Each structure stands twice: as C-alpha cells, then as structure tokens.
Amino acid sequence: MTTDQSAHRLAVLGAGVMGTSIATLAIGHGVPVVLVDIDRAALDRARATIAGQLRHAQLMAALPADRAPGELVTSGSVRDAADATAVIEAVTELTESKATALAEASAVIRPGTPLISNTSGIPIDEMADWAERPRELLGTHFMNPPYLIRMVEVIRGPRTGDAAMAAAATLLTALNRQAVVVRDAPGFVTSRLLHPMINNAARIVGEGTASVESVDELMQGCLGHPTGPLRTADLIGLDNLVDSLNVLHKRTGDESCRPCEPLLAKVRNGDLGRKTGRGFYDYGKAMP
Numbered sequence: 001m002t003t004d005q006s007a008h009r010l011a012v013l014g015a016g017v018m019g020t021s022i023a024t025l026a027i028g029h030g031v032p033v034v035l036v037d038i039d040r041a042a043l044d045r046a047r048a049t050i051a052g053q054l055r056h057a058q059l060m061a062a063l064p065a066d067r068a069p070g071e072l073v074t075s076g077s078v079r080d081a082a083d084a085t086a087v088i089e090a091v092t093e094l095t096e097s098k099a100t101a102l103a104e105a106s107a108v109i110r111p112g113t114p115l116i117s118n119t120s121g122i123p124i125d126e127m128a129d130w131a132e133r134p135r136e137l138l139g140t141h142f143m144n145p146p147y148l149i150r151m152v153e154v155i156r157g158p159r160t161g162d163a164a165m166a167a168a169a170t171l172l173t174a175l176n177r178q179a180v181v182v183r184d185a186p187g188f189v190t191s192r193l194l195h196p197m198i199n200n201a202a203r204i205v206g207e208g209t210a211s212v213e214s215v216d217e218l219m220q221g222c223l224g225h226p227t228g229p230l231r232t233a234d235l236i237g238l239d240n241l242v243d244s245l246n247v248l249h250k251r252t253g254d255e256s257c258r259p260c261e262p263l264l265a266k267v268r269n270g271d272l273g274r275k276t277g278r279g280f281y282d283y284g285k286a287m288p
C-alpha cells in the first residue's frame with residue numbers, strides 16, 4: 001500500500017454512525033469505498049448522510065479541497081469487499097455481530113489485506129479467533145466524527161503482524177490521520193477512561209445531584225471537556241454506549257462499567273441520542 005490515494009480501495013462494514021462517517025473521511029480524501037450493511041435502510045440513509053457530512057467537512061476545511069471524491073458503492077453483501085485493499089469493520093458492538101462480519105470478510109478478501117476493526121473495546125486478540133488469518137487483524141479506534149478528529153487510537157493485538165500494522169499506517173497517512181499505537185486490552189485507553197466517566201455522569205443525574213446541563217457545564221467549564229460527557233453520550237449513541245459498557249464490565253469486572261439504570265431506561269424508551277432525535281438532550285429530529 002502507498003500514500004497515493006488512488007492505490008486504495010476501502011471496504012467499510014456497517015453503515016451506522018461510525019461506518020458512515022469513516023466512509024465520508026475516505027471518500028473526501030479521494031479513496032473509493034464499498035459500504036456494506038445487512039440493513040438496506042441503513043445503506044439508504046448513509047448515502048444522504050455522507051453527502052451532508054462531505055459538505056460539512058468542506059465548510060470546516062477538514063478535507064482536501066483539491067481532490068475528486070472517491071466513488072461510493074453501497075452493498076448488502078460482503079462479497080463486494082473482495083477486491084478491497086483494506087477492510088474496516090464498524091458493525092454493532094456485539095460479539096456475535098463482530099464474529100459474523102469478520103469471518104465473512106476474511107473468507108472473501110485476498111490474503112495480505114489488512115482487516116481492521118473499529119471496535120470500542122472488544123480485545124483484538126479475542127476477535128482474531130474469528131478471522132481466517134489472525135496476523136492480518138488490528139484495531140483502529142476512530143473518534144466520532146472520524147472526518148473531523150484527526151487522532152486515531154491504533155491497537156496492535158499480540159498476534160497482529162508487522163505487514164498489517166504497516167498497511168494500516170499507510171492507509172491512515174493517506175487519510176491524513178495521526179495514529180497513536182497502544183497494546184491490546186478491554187476498552188484500550190480511550191474507552192476504558194471515557195465510558196465509565198459517561199456512565200457515572202448519567203448515574204449522578206439519576207441520583208438527582210445535578211441536571212444534565214449542569215453536569216456538562218461543570219465538566220466543560222471546570223475540567224475543560226470539549227462538550228460535556230452527556231452531550232458526548234448522545235453523539236456516540238446510547239445503545240452503542242450500553243453495548244460498550246457491557247463489553248468492559250464483562251471483561252474487567254469493574255462495577256463502574258456496569259450500565260446504570262438511567263442509561264438503560266433511555267435505551268429501553270428508544271431515546272438513543274442524536275441518531276433518534278432525543279437522548280439526554282432533545283434535538284427535535286434525528287441528527288446524522
């Protein structure tokens with residue numbers, strides 16, 4: 001793989017919050033993308049979302065202005081990922097969804113193609129058992145939204161090979177991202193720190209200590225958090241946050257990672273954050 005964008009053909013598995021936004025990042029850098037999802041409606045929504053995100057990114061000068069956008073192909077079949085030069089898996093944070101997506105992808109892609117997971121916290125070595133060639137699997141934990149946040153947490157599993165690490169580094173360079181490589185562990189660095197903090201913020205609101213707005217205001221004004229933990233939770237998606245906390249709780253036993261009742265109640269009510277129009281805050285309508 002080279003830093004020349006025309007050398008890359010990216011397949012992205014999962015057309016949800018992150019898969020869509022990773023596709024925007026690549027397309028905006030001139031890299032063609034095959035976006036695969038088992039849900040046709042998610043693929044239809046993704047097309048409109050990507051068009052809107054490309055406009056937003058141009059306004060923010062977050063993407064190169066002089067580059068023809070990469071082609072977007074949407075597909076319901078992972079077989080359309082067969083000739084990709086790299087695959088980024090961004091499906092639901094449930095082991096059964098990840099196992100299916102990674103097994104199917106590794107069966108169709110060419111040996112030597114890096115298989116990259118955007119998991120928030122499932123250890124890479126656990127997922128390596130689901131891939132045909134464990135040496136080709138690594139993690140890139142993009143932050144949301146990937147087309148605006150340049151830094152990416154890269155996770156090297158104990159079985160990840162040098163070739164896969166080098167190929168992923170070349171891809172990230174072509175996408176103008178800055179990588180920080182860490183070792184494998186549940187939640188790595190960022191989710192291990194951020195997700196229990198958000199869970200505690202929701203717990204504090206549930207206990208009546210402060211309002212949603214006051215918690216976010218204090219974390220912004222006193223501790224320099226850019227948006228506040230509960231606005232961040234709405235951006236992430238509260239369903240994904242609960243899944244990620246369950247991943248952490250199951251693997252670490254840390255009680256601060258057990259999803260708290262106020263968070264679970266919002267998910268039960270379908271108030272999932274910006275993607276449904278309401279979470280801790282009310283957005284009036286679903287926000288891409």
Ligand SMILES: NC(=O)c1ccc[n+]([C@@H]2O[C@H](COP(=O)([O-])OP(=O)(O)OC[C@H]3O[C@@H](n4cnc5c(N)ncnc54)[C@H](O)[C@@H]3O)[C@@H](O)[C@H]2O)c1
Pocket residue numbers: 013014015016017018019036037038039042089090091092093097100101118119120121141142143144235236237240244
């Ligand atoms: N939301 C965030 O802010 C954020 C940030 C960093 C990492 N992540 C991680 O990124 C991944 C995706 O998260 P998300 O928020 O985009 O989730 P999401 O719920 O918005 O989207 C997940 C998509 O995956 C699809 N899917 C499920 N199984 C599939 C399969 N076998 N093949 C193809 N598609 C499949 C679903 O239909 C859905 O459209 C998760 O691992 C999550 O933990 C999320």
